[in-house]
Amino acid sequence: MTDLGAGTIYTETVVFSPPEAYVNDVPYQLAIVELAGGRRITGRIEGERGQIGDRVQFAEFRNNVPFFRKQS
């Protein structure tokens, strides 16, 4: 799958009340990440929590869901 590269958190939330499919994941951080070129994608932030404006790096796709990590 494509490497989405680096991006910036446009907005985010931490989900505590999950849909049935993700009851074992909570709490998890969900974000809309703005990629280079301006395209936005909804994915998960794993590891350290991020805030709006934070730079994040694409890690991998899991079940077609993009996971990002905060850039150190």
Place this chain on the structure above:
Amino acid sequence: MELPAANGTVTTGSRTTMATRPRRNSYPEGMRPVAVAGIGKTAFGAFPDRDLRSLAVEAGQKALENGHADASQVEAFYLGNFAGPSFVGQNHLAPYISAATGIHGVPATRFEAACASSGSAFFHAVSAVAAGLYDIVLVAGVEKMTSQPTPKVTEILAGAGDLCGEVRAGATFPALFAMIARRHMYQYGTTREQLASVAVKNHQNGAKNPLAHMRKVITMEQALAGKPIAEPLTVYDCSLISDGAAAVLIMPLDRARDFTGKPVRVLGIAQTSDNVALDEKDDITTLRAVKTSSEKAYKMAGVQAADIQFAEVHDCFTIAEILAIEDLGFVPKGQGGPYSLAGGTCLNGERPVNASGGLKSKGHPVGATGVGQICDVVEQIRGQAGDRQVKRNTLGLAQNLGGSGATSVITILGAA
């Protein structure tokens, strides 16, 4: 076609613009003015002993009775329902409900537009009556949600989002509106207290509504300390999972006068749409479809945002009410939070919003919400809202939203 100003001029409003400027109603050429002649609502709540059909039939029969009409006179049945097939397994809902209401041999059709399902049904029913297809039409909305556990309800509701993107990543509706709230806080400085003030106010109003799901006053401290659902939203920022139904009887204005002494006129109505996925919207702090649909509805009614005296808006989450009052043009962008905290939208405020208690306190059986809002605005214009009655009640608006803003229906109602 320009309709007579005499029908459209509000003379009781305190705003001089409305007292002096005749309303230039601009129904499209050849369209007939439409009025609401009857309304009917069930209580909203958790009703384990009631099935979906019995709720819808109760609301429909109440609307017929309220409009002094018989089921045999109904020429078409429009139903709003989001997810009956998922929540209770029943399909083919419109004829299922219309037949049980005593309506036979006429078109019976279900409309699905997420939480704007019955707003959309109402829009299409009004359009058909205005165009002359039918005279007497019953529009109902219903949802039966509480028979499923919360994670299942969350998953069914998420079906109104983009399953190939945001939902697969784990977005729920609270999460989508939480992300909108975060961005609104970032761009405009909106605070948790401002969000919570919407919940406190709507619970104050809902406590006065005998049909509301949660008739409970809450304090600011409680609202701020609620259990987190999706940061920054707590359980007090979220509307309720409810069962319920609502219905309205509509007809051309001239015929409505034969059925009721208090017809309420549909002055303007519009439905518009936008992208379903939140990440496809340029600026998530603006509900673009609310802007486009309200502009159309204002134009049709010949009014401006400042003329609207009170409104029922789609507070599925507290942030949604703040967005609504901004995107309807009641306050400038970014001022929704401060205006709410300052009490501008309270029952006795400058412009009461959600005097019914809103989705927050009244409850949100999603498919019933749009028509329920129409019922609430009609009650206000008739002067029948009891302890929740607003003082300036001749020009009201209902805003019904689907998903995170992909469908918006705006209806402007006025005394006929």
